[in-house]
Amino acid sequence: MRQALIAGNWKMHGDSQQIHQLLGELKPAVADAEADIAVIPPAVYIPLCDELLKGSNVVFGAQNVSEQREQGAFTGELAASMLKDCGCTYVLVGHSERRALYGENDALVAGKVAAALAAELKPILCVGESRAQREANETLEVVGQQVDVVLSTLADGHDQLTIAYEPVWAIGTGLTASPEQAQEVHAFIRSKLAAHSQALAEKVRILYGGSVKAANAKELFSQPDIDGGLVGGASLDAAEFAAICHSIG
Numbered sequence: 441m442r443q444a445l446i447a448g449n450w451k452m453h454g455d456s457q458q459i460h461q462l463l464g465e466l467k468p469a470v471a472d473a474e475a476d477i478a479v480i481p482p483a484v485y486i487p488l489c490d491e492l493l494k495g496s497n498v499v500f501g502a503q504n505v506s507e508q509r510e511q512g513a514f515t516g517e518l519a520a521s522m523l524k525d526c527g528c529t530y531v532l533v534g535h536s537e538r539r540a541l542y543g544e545n546d547a548l549v550a551g552k553v554a555a556a557l558a559a560e561l562k563p564i565l566c567v568g569e570s571r572a573q574r575e576a577n578e579t580l581e582v583v584g585q586q587v588d589v590v591l592s593t594l595a596d597g598h599d600q601l602t603i604a605y606e607p608v609w610a611i612g613t614g615l616t617a618s619p620e621q622a623q624e625v626h627a628f629i630r631s632k633l634a635a636h637s638q639a640l641a642e643k644v645r646i647l648y649g650g651s652v653k654a655a656n657a658k659e660l661f662s663q664p665d666i667d668g669g670l671v672g673g674a675s676l677d678a679a680e681f682a683a684i685c686h687s688i689g
């Protein structure tokens with residue numbers, strides 16, 4: 441059985457005071473949750489999360505990482521080794537907002553996944569189709585390509601990878617893929633992993649993301665190939681996020 445993971449992607453939201461309040465409420469509310477739980481704050485708040493989450497069952501990660509493996513003249517970038525040094529467990533890679541707004545392509549995303557793994561950070565590779573691609577019946581082709589580019593660069597044994605299927609049309613829109621729509625893509629991603637290695641397919645967690653909330657989490661998480669969620673907006677509300685964390689099992 442894969443251990444479920446619920447990760448809260450705060451995106452570019454929050455300040456110190458809000459984070460004190462959010463984590464103050466969240467920690468006791470999820471102390472007995474069965475799932476692994478992570479929050480993904482803006483990078484400048486990583487040290488604050490480290491301080492506030494000590495002794496709790498909630499870990500933290502970063503929203504982005506450089507593909508450069510060595511320190512150097514890369515203004516504005518954060519190396520995977522630095523994120524690891526600051527206590528991060530996870531890092532999001534290739535979120536659709538980074539692909540769409542900051543021009544990240546599959547090759548760059550693959551470089552970031554490899555850099556994260558090399559620093560023993562756990563990458564959460566985000567993949568997903570746009571509305572137009574779904575309407576043109578291209579979902580599996582698009583997602584398959586996004587997954588294949590990364591898998592083709594991975595050496596064996598990189599089962600620390602997590603994949604998040606996030607249909608772009610469902611992110612921040614209130615629209616959610618139906619459990620059946622999501623399961624179809626998750627099973628397809630699992631088959632891609634199996635083509636690489638059966639052990640990878642069994643071990644790698646595949647999260648669903650896109651307007652996950654307490655009201656739809658249980659049904660989504662009950663699908664056989666959905667191993668948890670990547671939660672955006674709803675992760676900024678402690679009670680709502682805690683309810684999602686308790687929707688596993």
Ligand code: PGA
Nearest residue numbers: 611612650651671672673
């Ligand atoms: P959402 O965002 O839950 O607000 O739709 C999900 C994400 O972008 O990771």
